[in-house]
Amino acid sequence: MKRSNFKVRKKNDRVSLTEDIRNHVIYSLSKEVKDASEWDAGKALALALRDRLVERMIETRDRYRRVKAKRMYYFSIEYLLGRCLGNNLCNMEILDLCEDIFKDLGYDLDEVRASERDPALGNGGLGRLAACFLDSLATLDLPGCGYGIHYEYGLFRQSIHNGYQKELADYWMKEGMPLQVARPDQSVIVPLYGRVESAATPSGDYLPMWVDWDDIIGVPYDIPVVGYGGKTVNYLRLFAARASENFDMDIFNHGDYIRAVQRKIESEMVSKVLYPTESVSFGKELRLVQEYFLVACGLRDITRRFLAQNKNFEEFADYVAIQLNDTHPALTVVELMRYLVDERRIEWDKAWEITRATCAYTNHTLLPEALELWSVSLIEKVLPRHLQIIYEINSRFLKKVESKYPADNEKLRRMSLICEDGTKKVRMANLAVVGSHSVNGVSELHSELVKTRLFPDFYEFAPQKFNNKTNGVTPRRWMLKANPALAALLTDTLGKGWITDLNELHKLEEHINDSEFRARFMEAKRTNKIKLGNFINSTLDINIPPDSIFDIQAKRIHEYKRQLLNVLHVIHLYLELVDNDVEPSCSRAFLFAGKAAPGYWEAKQIIKLIHSVAKVINNDPRAEGLLKVAFLPDYRVSLAEKIVPACDVSEQISTAGTEASGTGNMKFAMNGALTVGTYDGANIEMLEEVGQDNFYLFGLKQEEVEKALREGSYHPREIYNHSPEIRQVFTALLENRFSPDEPDLFRWLVDKLLTDNEQYMHLADFKSYSEAQKRIDRDYAEKEIWAAKAILNTARMGKFSTDRTMLEYAEDIWKIKAVK
Numbered sequence: 001m002k003r004s005n006f007k008v009r010k011k012n013d014r015v016s017l018t019e020d021i022r023n024h025v026i027y028s029l030s031k032e033v034k035d036a037s038e039w040d041a042g043k044a045l046a047l048a049l050r051d052r053l054v055e056r057m058i059e060t061r062d063r064y065r066r067v068k069a070k071r072m073y074y075f076s077i078e079y080l081l082g083r084c085l086g087n088n089l090c091n092m093e094i095l096d097l098c099e100d101i102f103k104d105l106g107y108d109l110d111e112v113r114a115s116e117r118d119p120a121l122g123n124g125g126l127g128r129l130a131a132c133f134l135d136s137l138a139t140l141d142l143p144g145c146g147y148g149i150h151y152e153y154g155l156f157r158q159s160i161h162n163g164y165q166k167e168l169a170d171y172w173m174k175e176g177m178p179l180q181v182a183r184p185d186q187s188v189i190v191p192l193y194g195r196v197e198s199a200a201t202p203s204g205d206y207l208p209m210w211v212d213w214d215d216i217i218g219v220p221y222d223i224p225v226v227g228y229g230g231k232t233v234n235y236l237r238l239f240a241a242r243a244s245e246n247f248d249m250d251i252f253n254h255g256d257y258i259r260a261v262q263r264k265i266e267s268e269m270v271s272k273v274l275y276p277t278e279s280v281s282f283g284k285e286l287r288l289v290q291e292y293f294l295v296a297c298g299l300r301d302i303t304r305r306f307l308a309q310n311k312n313f314e315e316f317a318d319y320v321a322i323q324l325n326d327t328h329p330a331l332t333v334v335e336l337m338r339y340l341v342d343e344r345r346i347e348w349d350k351a352w353e354i355t356r357a358t359c360a361y362t363n364h365t366l367l368p369e370a371l372e373l374w375s376v377s378l379i380e381k382v383l384p385r386h387l388q389i390i391y392e393i394n395s396r397f398l399k400k401v402e403s404k405y406p407a408d409n410e411k412l413r414r415m416s417l418i419c420e421d422g423t424k425k426v427r428m429a430n431l432a433v434v435g436s437h438s439v440n441g442v443s444e445l446h447s448e449l450v451k452t453r454l455f456p457d458f459y460e461f462a463p464q465k466f467n468n469k470t471n472g473v474t475p476r477r478w479m480l481k482a483n484p485a486l487a488a489l490l491t492d493t494l495g496k497g498w499i500t501d502l503n504e505l506h507k508l509e510e511h512i513n514d515s516e517f518r519a520r521f522m523e524a525k526r527t528n529k530i531k532l533g534n535f536i537n538s539t540l541d542i543n544i545p546p547d548s549i550f551d552i553q554a555k556r557i558h559e560y561k562r563q564l565l566n567v568l569h570v571i572h573l574y575l576e577l578v579d580n581d582v583e584p585s586c587s588r589a590f591l592f593a594g595k596a597a598p599g600y601w602e603a604k605q606i607i608k609l610i611h612s613v614a615k616v617i618n619n620d621p622r623a624e625g626l627l628k629v630a631f632l633p634d635y636r637v638s639l640a641e642k643i644v645p646a647c648d649v650s651e652q653i654s655t656a657g658t659e660a661s662g663t664g665n666m667k668f669a670m671n672g673a674l675t676v677g678t679y680d681g682a683n684i685e686m687l688e689e690v691g692q693d694n695f696y697l698f699g700l701k702q703e704e705v706e707k708a709l710r711e712g713s714y715h716p717r718e719i720y721n722h723s724p725e726i727r728q729v730f731t732a733l734l735e736n737r738f739s740p741d742e743p744d745l746f747r748w749l750v751d752k753l754l755t756d757n758e759q760y761m762h763l764a765d766f767k768s769y770s771e772a773q774k775r776i777d778r779d780y781a782e783k784e785i786w787a788a789k790a791i792l793n794t795a796r797m798g799k800f801s802t803d804r805t806m807l808e809y810a811e812d813i814w815k816i817k818a819v820k
């Protein structure tokens with residue numbers, strides 16, 4: 001029987017949109033049009049938009065079904081989406097039209113957009129990368145969707161009191177989330193706890209039975225993801241945990257109804273809150289349950305969809321690819337094995353082949369403390385059957401290793417999925433590597449280090465699995481939406497092609513000697529700086545002259561990212577000015593933004609230090625017009641959209657070998673900032689693209705860092721003894737010039753940075769950092785030179801669009817094709 005194709009009916013013209021907005025005010029909000037507030041109008045617009053997205057989402061699904069397309073499912077514990085309204089309007093190319101319609105109705109769309117809360121269902125880079133991927137997948141008409149958790153509370157909001165970070169709960173759906181589509185009919189049941197009973201099949205085979213489990217319901221909510229041009233609408237499917245209606249019969253039978261209900265309600269904790277840290281949460285049972293919840297919900301959904309079109313699981317990997325965003329969803333490997341072997345009765349070797357052909361794993365970190373380990377006893381308690389399967393996977397795998405390397409016990413110990421030092425733990429990274437056909441890092445350098453430092457044994461064992469996929473960012477949100485001033489100039493100069501083919505920006509180089517173009521480019525930058533300056537002025541009461549260099553470090557606060565190096569240099573410049581009478585040749589504003597994990601003491605002290613330094617410098621008349629320092633609270637996607645377009649100098653100064661890739665670095669450079677950066681992560685590839693003259697490189701290389709730390713030859717005190725600049729900075733800190741009311745407040749950091757083999761080698765790079773900063777000062781003073789460098793940064797960032805990244809994943813790993 002031939003199915004008829006779904007037709008999209010809603011039009012995107014002024015008449016239909018206006019009509020639908022009015023209808024939603026009446027029929028969805030139950031108000032008279034004349035009584036609708038600006039906010040009501042915004043909500044009605046969001047609903048009118050939703051109608052259009054939903055239609056296109058159905059059409060897209062229909063299109064994928066018709067060709068039985070292979071689909072990719074991105075499994076990620078985090079998605080840092082940012083505001084949706086403006087982004088959707090941009091991608092559907094109706095932003096200007098809707099602004100106009102709102103004006104006609106007497107409202108201001110900008111205000112409505114500014115009142116939308118960010119869905120902040122992620123910590124930082126990893127979650128934002130997932131969101132950029134979704135935008136590119138839809139733009140490229142690729143059948144790829146996101147799976148995640150519908151957290152009730154997103155990443156905490158940051159407020160600052162007396163220079164210290166305070167965390168506030170982020171109930172992000174307070175005003176509702178008009179875009180999402182609840183799908184209770186597609187809910188799934190997730191079992192947890194219980195025990196395994198061994199039985200036998202009639203033919204005598206081992207038949208394990210997972211019994212006495214508790215269950216949680218996973219209810220899917222779909223957030224439509226519209227690609228640029230508005231044709232393809234994929235979705236992000238987030239699962240919320242709901243208590244099942246089955247009561248714990250034991251308690252129930254004893255008549256304790258309320259206690260039985262209470263236990264059920266506790267199960268809804270699973271999707272209550274996002275863990276606000278990028279490590280150290282291992283051991284927390286709830287986090288393990290969250291990871292399993294995602295995996296179990298996702299796989300149930302996928303197998304149901306697969307079964308609707310196909311019965312033969314031998315073909316599973318021809319229709320399904322699953323990408324594991326770090327090890328957080330690594331239990332996918334085990335859950336898929338359990339499903340195939342226990343529920344579909346497929347023999348182990350076949351099931352293993354299917355599982356490995358389906359799964360692929362991306363690593364995002366080299367920091368040893370961020371590698372996930374879960375104690376065997378905890379896994380046994382929460383997922384008893386899965387533990388058995390992990391052991392079985394391990395024993396079969398180690399047999400293969402042993403046959404290749406007979407009697408190499410050390411190798412077996414290192415490659416085992418079980419870490420036997422102390423209490424037994426499961427190494428999730430080893431599980432992800434063994435259970436996947438592809439393992440990738442997120443920049444060239446990082447992918448090399450994944451092979452040589454993180455998984456050398458696995459690389460030797462199966463080198464063909466390992467590959468690189470350099471990160472990117474979506475130019476739709478980070479240029480078109482965030483930087484309308486620059487976007488208009490680019491479209492004026494090149495046409496619209498750059499929006500979906502960022503390499504088109506290369507053509508800007510033809511205009512580099514056109515003085516009018518240069519002036520317009522710098523005028524756009526100036527417009528953005530004035531906007532950000534006004535924002536800072538109105539929120540923090542700090543006045544930043546638009547002609548000063550906007551020097552920005554915006555990212556999570558972490559020692560490895562070295563905000564401290566930046567602050568030490570700011571203090572140095574200040575002391576040069578007030579103690580040594582050396583004026584900087586350009587006025588500079590040092591802007592910081594970023595959250596610290598609530599339990600990360602050092603990171604929180606760094607926030608306090610920035611505020612303390614800012615207070616002294618901003619209130620010193622001698623620094624007026626020359627130096628300013630500001631910390632912008634509550635860094636999140638919507639704040640980044642204000643910051644990024646206004647940046648002149650982007651600080652990407654991690655210790656070489658610690659930042660897997662970075663993506664902020666790309667956003668800034670795309671928008672015409674110059675990078676002061678180390679030879680780390682994707683900085684290296686950005687440098688290759690823009691050339692040495694357009695990038696301020698400094699600092700030790702990864703091999704040098706590694707060698708010094710390995711040999712124990714880093715003695716910061718020697719550097720200190722030979723550097724009058726560093727001594728002056730440390731003396732000021734120890735003399736409490738930035739903490740007059742709290743003596744010794746910053747002694748810890750002087751002590752720490754002077755400790756032998758200090759892990760992030762701050763002082764080793766200080767001199768070369770400060771020299772790079774001097775070069776920046778000199779170049780910025782030459783307006784025309786600077787403009788050319790800024791333009792070349794925008795022109796040469798084509799590689800760093802997630803469109804490129806997604807096409808590489810699609811071709812090399814997922815084997816999926818566009819369905820137009």
Ligand code: 26Q
Pocket residue numbers: 123124125126127129275277278279280281282287328364365370372442471659660661662663681
């Ligand atoms: C793990 C277990 C328990 C609790 C939390 C976690 C956890 C959560 C988040 C561990 C790590 C993360 C996030 C890591 C992250 O954001 N990494 C960044 O990924 C970016 C995208 O690839 C890179 O650009 C950054 O360099 C990398 O730091």
